[in-house]
Amino acid sequence: xxxxxxxxxxxxxxxxxxxxxxxxxxxxxxxxxxxxxxxxxxxxxxxxxxxxxxxxxxxxxxxxxxxxxxxxxxxxxxxxxxxxxxxxxxxxxxxxxxxxxxxxxxxxxxxxxxxxxxxxxxxxxxxxxxxxxxxxxxxxxxxxxxxxxxxxxxxxxxxxxxxxxxxxxxxxxxxxxxxxxxxxxxxxxxxxxxxxxxxxxxxxxxxxxxxxxxxxxxxxxxxxxxxxxxxxxxxxxxxxxxxxxxxxxxxxxxxxxxxxxxxxxxxxxxxxxxxxxxxxxxxxxxxxxxxx
Amino acid sequence: xxxxxxxxxxxxxxxxxxxxxxxxxxxxxxxxxxxxxxxxxxxxxxxxxxxxxxxxxxxxxxxxxxxxxxxxxxxxxxxxxxxxxxxxxxxxxxxxxxxxxxxxxxxxxxxxxxxxxxxxxxxxxxxxxxxxxxxxxxxxxxxxxxxxxxxxxxxxxxxxxxxxxxxxxxxxxxxxxxxxxxxxxxxxxxxxxxxxxxxxxxxxxxxxxxxxxxxxxxxxxxxxxxxxxxxxxxxxxxxxxxxxxxxxxxxxxxxxxxxxxxxxxxxxxxxxxxxxxxxxxxxxxxxxxxxxxxxxxxxx
Amino acid sequence: xxxxxxxxxxxxxxxxxxxxxxxxxxxxxxxxxxxxxxxxxxxxxxxxxxxxxxxxxxxxxxxxxxxxxxxxxxxxxxxxxxxxxxxxxxxxxxxxxxxxxxxxxxxxxxxxxxxxxxxxxxxxxxxxxxxxxxxxxxxxxxxxxxxxxxxxxxxxxxxxxxxxxxxxxxxxxxxxxxxxxxxxxxxxxxxxxxxxxxxxxxxxxxxxxxxxxxxxxxxxxxxxxxxxxxxxxxxxxxxxxxxxxxxxxxxxxxxxxxxxx
Numbered sequence: 080x081x082x083x084x085x086x087x088x089x090x091x092x093x094x095x096x097x098x099x100x101x102x103x104x105x106x107x108x109x110x111x112x113x114x115x116x117x118x119x120x121x122x123x124x125x126x127x128x129x130x131x132x133x134x135x136x137x138x139x140x141x142x143x144x145x146x147x148x149x150x151x152x153x154x155x156x157x158x159x160x161x162x163x164x165x166x167x168x169x170x171x172x173x174x175x176x177x178x179x180x181x182x183x184x185x186x187x188x189x190x191x192x193x194x195x196x197x198x199x200x201x202x203x204x205x206x207x208x209x210x211x212x213x214x215x216x217x218x219x220x221x222x223x224x225x226x227x228x229x230x231x232x233x234x235x236x237x238x239x240x241x242x243x244x245x246x247x248x249x250x251x252x253x254x255x256x257x258x259x260x261x262x263x264x265x266x267x268x269x270x271x272x273x274x275x276x277x278x279x280x281x282x283x284x285x286x287x288x289x290x291x292x293x294x295x296x297x298x299x300x301x302x303x304x305x306x307x308x309x310x311x312x313x314x315x316x317x318x319x320x321x322x323x324x325x326x327x328x329x330x331x332x333x334x335x336x337x338x339x340x341x342x343x344x345x346x347x348x349x350x351x352x353x354x355x356x357x358x359x360x361x362x363x364x365x366x367x368x369x370x371x
Numbered sequence: 372x373x374x375x376x377x378x379x380x381x382x383x384x385x386x387x388x389x390x391x392x393x394x395x396x397x398x399x400x401x402x403x404x405x406x407x408x409x410x411x412x413x414x415x416x417x418x419x420x421x422x423x424x425x426x427x428x429x430x431x432x433x434x435x436x437x438x439x440x441x442x443x444x445x446x447x448x449x450x451x452x453x454x455x456x457x458x459x460x461x462x463x464x465x466x467x468x469x470x471x472x473x474x475x476x477x478x479x480x481x482x483x484x485x486x487x488x489x490x491x492x493x494x495x496x497x498x499x500x501x502x503x504x505x506x507x508x509x510x511x512x513x514x515x516x517x518x519x520x521x522x523x524x525x526x527x528x529x530x531x532x533x534x535x536x537x538x539x540x541x542x543x544x545x546x547x548x549x550x551x552x553x554x555x556x557x558x559x560x561x562x563x564x565x566x567x568x569x570x571x572x573x574x575x576x577x578x579x580x581x582x583x584x585x586x587x588x589x590x591x592x593x594x595x596x597x598x599x600x601x602x603x604x605x606x607x608x609x610x611x612x613x614x615x616x617x618x619x620x621x622x623x624x625x626x627x628x629x630x631x632x633x634x635x636x637x638x639x640x641x642x643x644x645x646x647x648x649x650x651x652x653x654x655x656x657x658x659x660x661x662x663x664x665x666x667x668x669x670x671x
Numbered sequence: 672x673x674x675x676x677x678x679x680x681x682x683x684x685x686x687x688x689x690x691x692x693x694x695x696x697x698x699x700x701x702x703x704x705x706x707x708x709x710x711x712x713x714x715x716x717x718x719x720x721x722x723x724x725x726x727x728x729x730x731x732x733x734x735x736x737x738x739x740x741x742x743x744x745x746x747x748x749x750x751x752x753x754x755x756x757x758x759x760x761x762x763x764x765x766x767x768x769x770x771x772x773x774x775x776x777x778x779x780x781x782x783x784x785x786x787x788x789x790x791x792x793x794x795x796x797x798x799x800x801x802x803x804x805x806x807x808x809x810x811x812x813x814x815x816x817x818x819x820x821x822x823x824x825x826x827x828x829x830x831x832x833x834x835x836x837x838x839x840x841x842x843x844x845x846x847x848x849x850x851x852x853x854x855x856x857x858x859x860x861x862x863x864x865x866x867x868x869x870x871x872x873x874x875x876x877x878x879x880x881x882x883x884x885x886x887x888x889x890x891x892x893x894x895x896x897x898x899x900x901x902x903x904x905x906x907x908x909x910x911x912x913x914x915x916x917x918x919x920x921x922x923x924x925x926x927x928x929x930x931x932x
Binding site for chain 1: 391392394395399401402403404405408409412413415416419420423478481482484485486488494495498500501502503504505507508509510511514515516519520540543547571573576597598600602603604631632644648651652655656659
Binding site: 257259260261262263264265266267268269270273274277278281282 | 788
């Protein structure tokens with residue numbers, strides 16, 4: 080009798096282990112499937128335009144002379160994301176120091192940390208709306224741009240959206256710098272700034288860098304807020320205050336009416352975006368792995 | 372021992388000390404100032420929503436469907452509050468999130484269990500890395516995938532199912548990771564005690580590990596739900612939107628963010644935007660905060 | 672409150688006057704301690720765990736101010752100046768500290784570790800000055816021969832004892848008047864311990880040394896004067912030889928004979 084139960088147990092264990100393993104394959108299927116589908120969907124565009132797709136900024140959907148190129152959107156994506164990161168870094172850097180060094184462990188640091196996290200929870204459409212109704216008129220009033228749309232406005236909103244990503248890992252690594260190293264520096268007569276410069280930052284360097292890379296990854300993929308603020312122009316932005324489109328926003332803007340070759344071109348842009356964000360996030364993860 | 376370098380010269384070092392202290396003070400001011408700017412953004416954004424939208428919130432808001440553009444225009448012209456509400460959006464969102472949860476939660480938990488039980492294996496690292504990659508995929512690309520996988524071949528139209536699948540793909544990595552992390556925090560001794568009593572594996576997982584990690588799982592689920600409730604882009608490519616309440620999974624459905632997008636694009640409906648965003652924002656924040664509260668309680 | 676005056680043949684470089692240190696409202700870690708520290712001497716502070724010796728030591732270079740709820744009363748004079756009226760930067764240039772666990776800066780090379788004091792304070796030195804300070808300090812701690820070919824690599828290959836000597840080099844490179852040591856050898860093996868003890872005796876020529884130790888025999892070996900603390904109070908402060916052979920207070924005697932530790 081007990082041998083029977085024992086065998087049943089072994090079987091149920093085996094079955095369970097197989098089920099668990101099978102479930103893990105779902106991840107592979109989804110990831111691989113996405114890649115395959117994107118490539119398949121891009122094939123018409125790839126075979127029509129080849130490498131020129133990456134360097135051409137022409138975007139002409141007129142029947143009979145269709146020609147598509149992703150350059151304008153690649154540039155738009157890079158401009159908005161890099162500018163957003165540049166704006167976000169000082170905000171994130173000082174906020175991290177606030178939370179993890181100057182007021183580390185206090186209630187106010189916890190409150191500030193929670194508020195920063197809330198920024199990450201605000202849906203992107205709300206950021207877009209706020210940007211449209213509050214920021215755009217402000218930009219117009221300041222005379223920076225005639226209609227308020229453009230790379231600059233999008234980058235500003237994007238910067239606010241990615242600050243929580245830029246602080247998250249930074250906070251952890253800055254807080255992890257051992258007290259005894261800091262005390263050694265203080266005992267030599269250093270001020271807090273000097274301790275931060277020579278002890279805290281060198282030791283937290285990789286974590287801070289990784290968090291900025293991850294924030295960049297987030298900015299690259301952001302769709303709706305940018306769509307609402309960048310002005311929907313299929314050109315390379317002429318200046319920081321010019322309008323344009325990003326890879327994500329052109330898909331959002333044109334998908335509804337696209338078909339045939341144009342749809343395939345949009346899917347190819349989706350493929351490029353997928354590749355770009357994956358590479359950037361992988362770099363971030365690599366830096367993290369090197370730390371711990 | 373020769374003292375050749377002497378920093379004891381009081382006069383010169385005193386002014387240098389003042390310089391050091393001044394730099395230190397300035398830096399501290401910068402730290403506080405920039406932090407203040409960062410958090411004031413939260414208040415600015417939420418404050419704007421509240422100020423602009425409180426008028427439009429009433430009981431009908433939640434129970435009626437969105438008005439058509441003509442009705443809205445009439446109300447606007449006569450300076451009245453626009454009738455109707457976002458009931459189709461609310462129910463649509465719940466329907467979508469429900470489908471997404473059914474699709475992603477059980478599988479996500481299973482995968483999370485697999486990863487925490489096999490964390491040494493290289494294969495597990497691979498799965499973990501791919502899950503992280505999935506988490507970073509832009510939401511619009513996920514919309515494309517839902518279009519390619521569901522809208523075209525399966526439902527042959529924009530559909531609630533496609534939207535549910537899109538949201539499920541977005542929820543899955545979060546659930547996997549939070550399940551894995553929560554299970555990792557269960558002490559090994561608990562698991563060993565159960566095994567030592569001859570408990571079969573599935574019972575160890577179902578009766579010991581998961582209950583111990585339960586609050587972590589719930590917190591992760593709440594967090595992923597709060598994340599996908601606000602998503603618009605993938606739904607634009609998968610579900611399209613619907614002026615009525617629709618329970619047919621193969622037909623287009625509505626969602627709160629989609630409605631907001633609709634209102635944004637229609638000049639007559641613009642006033643409805645703020646109340647809808649307050650609702651969306653409030654719900655999302657609530658879930659977020661509950662999730663954090665559970666996390667904090669768990670850590671004690 | 673006990674205040675013990677000694678016939679001073681050497682000059683007192685530091686005067687500790689009625690120091691009391693508390694956490695929160697009335698939890699006193701140190702109560703009414705007064706003592707005069709003579710220059711160019713080694714003073715050991717001993718006592719059982721929790722007696723307040725480390726707390727007292729860290730008050731001397733105002734390390735407590737890094738942490739919020741610690742409150743200090745009383746004053747400490749360094750060559751007549753009240754340390755609470757100086758800037759902490761100035762104070763810590765005059766009083767150096769060596770910690771229980773060696774803590775060289777891991778991201779700096781050995782060379783940069785020795786002159787870290789100057790670097791941190793933004794004091795510019797000429798290359799020749801830097802090299803001279805590093806060589807002199809490392810020679811003074813008997814570490815020069817062991818690291819002279821690796822000055823610009825990071826010190827991860829150094830043993831615990833070598834790391835601690837590096838930390839001492841870092842402290843003396845900055846030419847303080849007083850060196851505070853908080854159980855400097857408790858994390859080290861016996862050979863390293865004895866090397867450092869010899870080093871401290873040698874350094875006595877140029878510096879005043881105050882050392883907290885958990886190890887009575889260490890105090891007996893190298894210190895000139897000893898303080899015995901118990902439950903936050905300074906029970907006895909006397910010449911080491913005298914205190915160990917004929918302690919005045921029964922509590923001191925009980926501690927020294929191992930009745931409690």
